[in-house]
Amino acid sequence: MVSRVIPVEPFDLVVFGGTGDLARRKILPALYRRFLAGQMGETSRVIGAARSVMDAAGYRDFVRAAIDEFDPVSAGDEGALAAFLERLSYVAVDATGDTGWDRLAGEVGSGRIRAFYFSVGPRLFGALAERLHEYGMADSDSRIVVEKPFGRDLASARELNRVLAQHFHEHQIYRIDHYLGKETVQNLMAVRFGNMLFEPLWNSQYVDHIQITVAESVGVGGRGDYYDRAGAMRDMMQNHLMQLLCLIAMEPPAKFDPDAVRDEKLKVIRALDPVAPDNVVRGQYEADGDKPDYRAQVGDPESTTESFVALKAHVSNWRWAGTPFYLRTGKRLKDRASEIAVVFKETPHSIFGEDAGRHRNILTIRLQPNEGIELGVTIKEPGPGGMRLVDVPLDMTFAEALGPDSADFPDAYERLIMDVIRGNQTLFMRGDEVEAAWAWTDPIIEGWEERGDAPKPYDSGSAGPDDALMLMHRDGRRWREIKP
Known part of the structure; x- marks a missing residue:
């Protein structure tokens, strides 16, 4: 194809x-x-x-x-x-x-x-x-x-919007986030709004929780000077992960139109509850053999900038009330992998008894490196010996399902640059959307700065600090394993 x-x-x-x-x-x-x-x-x-x-x-x-x-x-x-x-x-x-x-x-x-x-x-x-x-x-x-970065807080984002608006109308300004140009991110909208199978289940009645992970195996590298002034919260959470959350949680727009889509994303951001201090975990990677730790890479032995952040968020609206969203991103983690996992609730009653075990359906959208969509379903394990259940994936890896030519699909920058030329702003952030994202993010950053919280150290090549694991464990849940 x-x-x-x-x-x-x-x-x-x-x-x-x-x-x-x-x-x-x-x-x-x-x-x-x-x-x-x-x-x-x-x-x-x-x-x-x-x-x-x-x-x-x-x-x-x-x-x-x-x-x-x-x-x-x-x-x-x-x-x-x-x-x-x-x-x-x-x-x-x-x-x-x-x-x-x-x-x-x-x-x-x-x-x-x-x-x-x-x-x-x-x-x-x-x-x-x-x-x-x-x-x-x-x-x-x-x-x-x-x-990006379009500002480093709400005040600077507002000032940038004001300056640009002196010479350009909003429809002429394209705030680019390359994550929105990824094939799988756009397929997320196709899966949600093009399949009747999922829409009736896409709410707190059936979804237990949602995990969004953007993990990088590399350190800050040559970006140390910029990164130490930004940190994982400003560099990744406020934009990339926020956009992914919006696409997962948004209501169906009336049509696939730039402002209609962005209106619904904005509603999600404005519905986000403030994040309590005990629902945020920051981390900073340690040395690994000949690989230096974070502070050595940025050249500041006293740096308190986070290279990892995980948090638990809630969208307070009718669709998602009571369903937590767990977000995490970091550098020098086990593998490079980005995914969204929609974890559905268990069946209300199992007719197969306790021996059948506990099972959930999980819809996984892989953003990188092997783009694709996977739906975990429960079936009977083959063979005699009773009704033993096992979870198996229905996997659509794009390169396999769509043929070898799928590798020729435009990458994010190709698609987004051509959208600029066409005048299509659907995959670009609007000014009020950026400001709303900062309005939610700023109190989180200000909170840990006022408390003097230091990031927790974590081993390079791990899944992040132990406190991030506890963020899930205390709710009786667990992070999905980071897989490339």
């Missing part, structure tokens, strides 16, 4: 921070794959913009090296790569000054879609928006893409 390519209108995409790590690893290889898929028409162009001084030829060499490193299979088509590189140009600009802006304004065409990707730190968002307005590039055909 091959994904259907939907053509897009001609566009100019300016990548601010065009020589940065995100551009090199994700944005530029994603654009090349969309070029190979036929979505960049003959007149569509990509313009890199950064402080570095180089000419167009030098930038093409830079992009060629990035694609060779991060997408070597696609880079093997030398003719196609050369054709893609011809679409690229470069302008050296000063985000906070006037250098290069006249030239950039001359490079960007008129009468076509113009997108500006802010692949830079949030402190430059306002300056870039101001320059785009000042040099006549912020018109009704323009749209901007802003990367």
Whole structure:
């Protein structure tokens, strides 16, 4: 099965921070794959913009090296790569000054879609928006893409929204969260709202609890300076895991429309109860052989920033009252794996007696690395000797169920960048949604700062601190094992 390519209108995409790590690893290889898929028409162009001084030829060499490193299979088509590189140009600009802006304004065409990707730190968002307005590039055909973190608390998020709103309307602002571009995350909406099988059961009457796990096996690496100022709560929980919770808990929108979907997500965030201190666990990873501990990696022996956070949340509405949501994320854990597990209640009465054991149906949505959906069902164990029950999975691993060509489906950045060009904001966060997420997150962070809580140490390669296990055990539940 091959994904259907939907053509897009001609566009100019300016990548601010065009020589940065995100551009090199994700944005530029994603654009090349969309070029190979036929979505960049003959007149569509990509313009890199950064402080570095180089000419167009030098930038093409830079992009060629990035694609060779991060997408070597696609880079093997030398003719196609050369054709893609011809679409690229470069302008050296000063985000906070006037250098290069006249030239950039001359490079960007008129009468076509113009997108500006802010692949830079949030402190430059306002300056870039101001320059785009000042040099006549912020018109009704323009749209901007802003990367996380969108602020570090409610006050800064509001200020960013205010600054951007001075020059762009809300429908022109695309706050990107690459998790929402994952195939499985979108399939979550298809499973929920496209199958009558699940909707009648998708509530507190039948669901015992829901677990959302985003586990990483690596440490902070070269992101130590940023990460130590953010921590797992700001870096992952406030955005990625919050978005996954919203998609699981939201009511069916009236239609698959950007604002209809985001309206329902916003209702979920506003229905979240405050989180009590004993329902939050923070952790920090220890050294593992020749791998340094968190504090050594960030260069601060006194750091109290968390590399792991787990919490228990409640959505106070008619659908979910009484059903807990357990969320956890962290670095240097056992394996790299992200999943959502919807754990249904046990049958109210077992006709098979105590010897049959206790069994639950679990719907598991795997986000990475092996994207797919699995439904655990209870059947009779084969063989004589009575009615012995066993749980088996009904597994739909995409690569197996949809054939080898499923690997050619666009990755998150490919899909989201093309959605920007199409003007489809369904998978992007709205300003009020971001502010509501911070309004829920801020008191949690302020609480542990006021109490002086230190993160609990945990072994690298483990499932996190023991206190996180107790978060579930005291409720008579247990975390699912982290599996790659």
